[in-house]
Amino acid sequence: MGGASSRDQRAETSNRLEDETVESSNSTFFTNEELTKLQSDYDMGGVEKVKTVVQQKVTELDNTELNIAVTGESGAGKSSFINAMRGLEFDDEGAAEVGNIETTMEPTGYKHPNLPNVCFWDLPGIGTKTFPANKYLKKMKFKRYDFFIIISACRFTENDIQLAKEIKRLGKNFYFVRSKIDNDLYSKRRRGRQFNEEEELKKIRNDCVSKLQEAGMPSPRVFLISNFDLNLYDFSLLNKALEDDLPTIKKSVYILALPNISSETVEKKRKELRKQVWMLATLSGGIGVVPIPGVSLGCDIGIVIGGIVHFRQCLGLDDSSLQSLAKRAGKPVEDLKAVVTTPLVGGEITPDVINRLAWGAAAVTASAIEVFLDTIPVIGSIFGAGSSFFFTYKLLSAALDDLTESAQKVMSAAFGNENDPNQTSVQ
Structure with a gap:
């Protein structure tokens, strides 16, 4: 036995x-x-x-570097997104500065706390007086980045579309991210209205997609996220899209850098x-x-x-x-x-x-x-x-x-x- x-x-x-x-x-x-x-x-x-x-x-x-550009208009939540992706709160040492006005005057790199070869770049908002759209693309040195996150807190603008088209022309990948979804749902609840959260999310996403299509983006994908709770909404779908598009080693580096x-x-x-x-x-x-x-x-x-x-x-x-x-x-x-x-x-x-x-x-x-x-x-x-x-x-x-x-x-x-x-x- x-x-x-x-x-x-x-x-x-x-x-x-x-x-x-x-x-x-x-x-x-x-x-x-x-x-x-x-x-x-x-x-x-x-x-x-x-x-x-x-x-x-x-x-x-x-030695493999991963450079992630986060861009969009001022106040869209770029800095909050960068902090969340690095596992930091806004008041932690090394966190990106958060504000409702444009706080970024030039591309600012924020390295990952544990993986210094991973860097998130906070780009100035496009379409401001300091960075008009017609000069933005050249000043931002777009070839430096592996892919782009285009963030909007409301609706994507003409500047965002122009940005996406230029990124595509350069052969880079870009992803539309609609931020502050938690704020939208909170506002609905405060009004005391009964609503189906899933239906509301679908409505917000479809509205973003249709506006992008009208502006000349044939098959846009829009990801809804909250910078304060990355488990919710479309964050897992965004990650899957990024992982699928990255080459093998950079995909591995990205996964290991996730919070x-x-x-x-x-x-x-x-x-x-x-x-x-x-x-x-x-x-x-x-x-x-x-x-x-x-x-x-x-x-x-x-x-x-x-x-x-x-x-x-x-x-x-x-x-x-x-x-x-x-x-x-x-x-x-x-x-x-x-x-x-x-x-x-x-x-x-x-x-x-x-x-x-x-x-x-x-x-x-x-x-x-x-x-x-x-x-x-x-x-x-x-x-x-x-x-x-x-x-x-x-x-x-x-x-x-x-x-x-x-x-x-x-x-x-x-x-x-x-x-x-x-x-x-x-x-």
């Missing part, structure tokens, strides 16, 4: 490993052609050649970070027997620690992110930290902490290791079961799972069930 139980455990472990590795290997930053080249490079130059190619991809990922507003967002981040695990493990990997974890770490400890710190920041579990989330949720930060059970949050990541994780990563059978290696294209055939690649992969995977679980618990502590985006509008 004990033998059967042991076999069941081995099978369960093997299946879990296979699920994890198939997920990571089928959705990497490498094309099939690049994976084939990895095998060729290994045949010609061995492990060091492969590590060089992977390092180039990791460097590309680290933690729902459990769905946290899960998206986990999937993106999972793609990075095997690349980091490859940099750490080498053929040979690994000493028993707990006695000596058989991997590049610097790579492991660096990876965990990066995961922690992307998942919003560093101190500054937790402080900002607690402020946004109106909860003491201690309440959020209290639900975290992993030692990877709230202190320095040391070799001793990694050593403790290594015991769990080593608790796999030989059959599970074979399954693991077989399910990773190219890389699995390069590194042996005793390599530091395997143990680094398991350490980073275990750390990512622990941190994701904690991030989900923190979201629940902050917002309860409100962090599930149940209200999704249909266009």
Whole structure:
């Protein structure tokens, strides 16, 4: 009976490993052609050649910039949108200045708190005396930006249409965002009128679309949002549109830069970070027997620690992110930290902490290791079961799972069930 139980455990472990590795290997930053080249490079130059190619991809990922332009007329809510996307309140350090008059006199960049290669640009309102429409396009250096968010708090104007047409001419993507939807619905409620919220949202959206079509935009998409509650209305649809339009690496960077507003967002981040695990493990990997974890770490400890710190920041579990989330949720930060059970949050990541994780990563059978290696294209055939690649992969995977679980618990502590985006509008 004990033998059967042991076999069941081995099978369960093997299946879990296979699920994890198939997920990571089928959705990497490498094309099939690049994976084939990895095998060729290994045949010609061995492990060091492969590590060089992977390092180039990791460097590309680290250095990829994402520049997001937020534009529209003054008072449309551009600064509030930028602050919300960076997980900041208007009075936080580094927040964009909010006001009902034009506060932006030139393109002003606001870097993401944890991902400095992501920058939101607050552009001056078009059509003001300072920035007339006929001079606006040239002054704003439009080629700098990856895509444009055109925000309006009421109806999109002739200037907005002219702006969109020029963006399209430059081959860039743009998205019409109708802000302050919460204000519109609040005004309706104050009047004491009974109305169907879904029907009212549909009416606002259709009105924006029809006006844009009359002005010469054939198939405009308009997204309704509230800068003060990104879970509501069309924000998830806006995100999906942006993700679908961005190339692979920039899409990943954008997802990791999103504020933690729902459990769905946290899960998206986990999937993106999972793609990075095997690349980091490859940099750490080498053929040979690994000493028993707990006695000596058989991997590049610097790579492991660096990876965990990066995961922690992307998942919003560093101190500054937790402080900002607690402020946004109106909860003491201690309440959020209290639900975290992993030692990877709230202190320095040391070799001793990694050593403790290594015991769990080593608790796999030989059959599970074979399954693991077989399910990773190219890389699995390069590194042996005793390599530091395997143990680094398991350490980073275990750390990512622990941190994701904690991030989900923190979201629940902050917002309860409100962090599930149940209200999704249909266009």
